[in-house]
Amino acid sequence: VADFTDLQTKVYEANMEIVELGLVVSTFGNVSGIDRERGVVAIKPSGVPYGDLSPDNMVLLRLADGTPLEKGLRPSSDTKTHLRLYREWNEIGGVVHTHSRYATAWAQARKPLPCFGTTHADYFYGSVPCTEVIRDDQISRDYEDETAVQILDAFASLDPMALPAVLVASHGPFTWGGDPAGAVHSSQMLEYSAELASIALAVTPGLVPVRQALLDKHYLRKHGKGAYYGQK
Numbered sequence: 201v202a203d204f205t206d207l208q209t210k211v212y213e214a215n216m217e218i219v220e221l222g223l224v225v226s227t228f229g230n231v232s233g234i235d236r237e238r239g240v241v242a243i244k245p246s247g248v249p250y251g252d253l254s255p256d257n258m259v260l261l262r263l264a265d266g267t268p269l270e271k272g273l274r275p276s277s278d279t280k281t282h283l284r285l286y287r288e289w290n291e292i293g294g295v296v297h298t299h300s301r302y303a304t305a306w307a308q309a310r311k312p313l314p315c316f317g318t319t320h321a322d323y324f325y326g327s328v329p330c331t332e333v334i335r336d337d338q339i340s341r342d343y344e345d346e347t348a349v350q351i352l353d354a355f356a357s358l359d360p361m362a363l364p365a366v367l368v369a370s371h372g373p374f375t376w377g378g379d380p381a382g383a384v385h386s387s388q389m390l391e392y393s394a395e396l397a398s399i400a401l402a403v404t405p406g407l408v409p410v411r412q413a414l415l416d417k418h419y420l421r422k423h424g425k426g427a428y429y430g431q432k
């Protein structure tokens with residue numbers, strides 16, 4: 201078997217990072233990463249306590265059909281959702297799923313997360329969408345693959361790189377990025393934005409989102425052609 205140590209190490213570190221950031225309760229959390237050139241995805245094994253994880257037990261799968269590269273641990277039960285997002289969105293290099301408190305609360309409320317301030321606008325170019333609730337026939341057909349279908353439907357007219365997060369209705373958040381570390385950062389900023397939004401709405405019920413000009417200013421100064429935030 202070819203060597204995928206670099207990919208496995210990045211995915212392992214990202215899985216440990218979501219724990220350190222407080223985004224994980226119990227074993228509800230998984231990060232994957234992809235080697236696009238070789239068409240291989242690495243993902244956390246299913247149900248293994250975080251303390252027992254290591255780079256070499258990150259499960260390696262073929263992007264095309266999800267088959268494992270070698271015999272070993274079973275991959276995360278959410279693997280089919282990750283794989284379908286990688287197949288549909290060529291730009292993404294890492295995917296994160298957690299049940300982090302505030303983002304999951306918004307997913308359970310089945311509400312998109314509006315942009316109430318510049319913290320959100322720096323990372324997410326508008327409301328973070330919430331999917332439709334998954335139907336019974338989808339649940340019985342192929343639940344994890346159909347979860348990705350729900351996500352893709354929510355992004356039918358949205359750019360996944362400008363909005364690197366989604367709330368899966370009645371379930372929780374998925375986020376992504378250019379690599380596993382970037383996907384973890386999206387997850388951290390989604391959780392923080394959801395927490396801030398919850399507090400802001402408690403202070404001012406009926407609060408409206410920021411104006412487009414402020415959203416544009418903050419998002420576009422960090423992302424895209426005219427970006428000038430940070431060091432060159």
Ligand SMILES: [Zn+2]
Pocket residue numbers: 228297298299371372
């Ligand atoms: Zn979940």
